[in-house]
Amino acid sequence: MAGRKDIAIELGPDTGQPVFLALAAAIIAEIERGRLKPGDPLPGTRALAKNLRLNRNTVDAAYHELTMQGWLATEPSRGTFVAHDLPDFGMAPARPARPSAASPAAVPARKPMLNLSDGAPDARLMPAAEFARAFRNALAGPSFLTACAYGDPRGSPQLREALAAYLKEERGLTAAPDDILVTRGSQMALFLAASAMLSPGQAIAVETPGYPLAWAAFRAAGARVLGVPVDGGGLDIDALERLAERERGLKAVYLTPHHQYPTTVTLGAARRLRLLDLARRFGLAIIEDDYDHEYRFDGRPVLPMAARATPDQRVVYIGSLSKLLAPGIRVGYAVAERGLLQRMADRREAIDRQGDLPLENAIAGLISDGALRRHARKARRIYQQRRDHLAGFLAERFGDVASFALPAGGLAIWLQLHGPLSAETWAARAGGLGLSILPGVRFALDAAHPSEAFRLGFASLDEAEHVKAIELMARGKPWGNS
Incomplete structure (x- = not known):
């Protein structure tokens, strides 16, 4: 970790939770071990992102989460520090990184109510x-x-x-x-x-x-x-x-x-x-x-x-x-x-x-x-209706911050975000509300350079489920009012 040769933040095994929460949990664990003490500086988001091969927006989201929880404090023109008002935990015996019991990151992710998959078909058909x-x-x-x-x-x-x-x-x-x-x-x-x-x-x-x-x-x-x-x-x-x-x-x-x-x-x-x-x-x-x-x-x-x-x-x-x-x-x-x-x-x-x-x-x-050809014709007709239905909702609700080309085929829409929005942060917020969506980082060979986009599968949900999914997505947006 930059500036502290004796500290090395490492992400644990993939547990299915958003990456920024996993990073936040790892930093909390370092504080609880006593390896990060009150007032210690944290590396800049760019440096830590490069070191961990993460998107800088992911590190930003982790720091923001920890600042909101009171683990970290940001000082203008100086950087980000471990909060001064925390107790000094000393050097506790090393243990596997885990979220703090008092932290929202410790709450098991709610099983998604709806899944805008990567393009799976609807098994019900x-x-x-x-x-x-x-x-x-x-x-x-x-x-x-x-x-x-x-x-x-x-x-x-x-x-x-x-x-x-x-x-x-x-x-x-x-x-x-x-x-x-x-x-x-x-x-x-x-x-x-x-x-x-x-x-x-x-x-x-x-x-x-x-x-x-x-x-x-x-x-x-x-x-x-x-x-x-x-x-x-x-x-x-x-x-x-x-x-x-x-x-x-x-x-x-x-x-x-x-x-x-x-x-x-x-x-x-x-x-x-x-x-x-x-x-x-x-x-x-x-x-x-x-x-x-x-x-x-x-x-x-x-x-x-x-x-x-x-x-x-x-x-x-x-x-x-x-x-x-x-x-x-x-x-x-x-x-x-x-x-x-x-x-x-x-x-x-x-x-x-x-x-x-x-x-x-x-x-x-x-x-x-x-029978297979008949099924293909029926499914194609239904999926085209679902494509058009979801596309209309996306254009109506998120046309000011995202865009997409209506796909000529396939079972998903590639929704590209505008400006500084982080797809990973948005996906994490939506996940907390019960909607699973896949951000562009999931499809990047180099995680440090993801596409700020979503792959939204429309086929596995019917039109009523689309309405629920878009409402949850709108509530989870990381800007403005829901």
């Missing part, structure tokens, strides 16, 4: 009757005994065959059943792809802001994760080219081109063609995550990059049925050339012998009899 019937058929049909035995680690033959036909008809993607690997959700597919194509220490370029769980999968596979900025047109191809020129260990790029996560923008045709050319020139593999292809509201869905790739280009196409049915239905898939796909299957077999074959066969039935 799942075609339960059709799914149950398909599952009964899978259990009663002639393939039941086969499904109960050990099978192919690539997944159910019936589902891979159904997916091959579905992807060709719906996405223009030509793939044989042997080109498809079924996984327990897209997260497993991301890990298997990275571990099969990258050696430990090699690098993969990712979008920033982007998808943190993908980064976790790549790091678990031993890869170095390098950020490439995203702008209003999606992945910055010029920045990617500069990275490829200076980073010889770069072997792959991961992106979400259809509805960029989290900003929702679509990568245009010109950038897609440049990316394919760049990947060819630098020998880069592409991992294309098309996590919610079906949810395109304005115009037709854009064909995947994998549909345009030439045979000499290594493109791994990742998809998910969880976004289409419900988050708890853990079924994803990968499409890749057979040599790479076999390496992925070998790794999958080492950690998970095979998937849930009865479940996979049931989903194959939903695809084959058209």
Whole structure:
């Protein structure tokens, strides 16, 4: 800690509480230990933010919280100090950092009443009757005994065959059943792809802001994760080219081109063609995550990059049925050339012998009899209405401090804040009122440079729940009167 070599503030493990409250609790613990005494100076917010790799607004919010509680005092032109009127705790035995019992930071976070998620579908819309019937058929049909035995680690033959036909008809993607690997959700597919194509220490370029769980999968596979900025047109191809020129260990790029996560923008045709050319020139593999292809509201869905790739280009196409049915239905898939796909299957077999074959066969039935397409059409219509409903409320209530582009597809709105507002502070205040919202720092590869924005999922809440959510969000705003 600047100015005090014997003090080092450390944040404890992630407990799910807002970061600024965790930092406030850590400072309280240092005071209670006696390592920070009455009148001791605190480092400046800029210095502490840099030291802890946090957003400066996060440190500001922590200092403000502690000043309001009476733990700290601010002196104009001098800085922030431990309050002089506190007792001297001496040097107490070290113990794990914890919030003070007298501090609001010690109150367990209230379980959110509502969750403006990152873009989850509404499980209440799942075609339960059709799914149950398909599952009964899978259990009663002639393939039941086969499904109960050990099978192919690539997944159910019936589902891979159904997916091959579905992807060709719906996405223009030509793939044989042997080109498809079924996984327990897209997260497993991301890990298997990275571990099969990258050696430990090699690098993969990712979008920033982007998808943190993908980064976790790549790091678990031993890869170095390098950020490439995203702008209003999606992945910055010029920045990617500069990275490829200076980073010889770069072997792959991961992106979400259809509805960029989290900003929702679509990568245009010109950038897609440049990316394919760049990947060819630098020998880069592409991992294309098309996590919610079906949810395109304005115009037709854009064909995947994998549909345009030439045979000499290594493109791994990742998809998910969880976004289409419900988050708890853990079924994803990968499409890749057979040599790479076999390496992925070998790794999958080492950690998970095979998937849930009865479940996979049931989903194959939903695809084959058209139930999945019917559900997609119904859900798309409902989600478009919910998108427009939430967008109207956001423009009406927060148009003076925030803006957004109405997403052409996907299940969330990227709300960007104006001026000095801190999305993290606002999210913390809303959380105390019972509303869970995700600030931009959750999607930043470098936490010191987050987007002051929110990713507001509109699909999992109905219109009445939207009204409640916006009211809580308005009450939690960190400026003016509610």
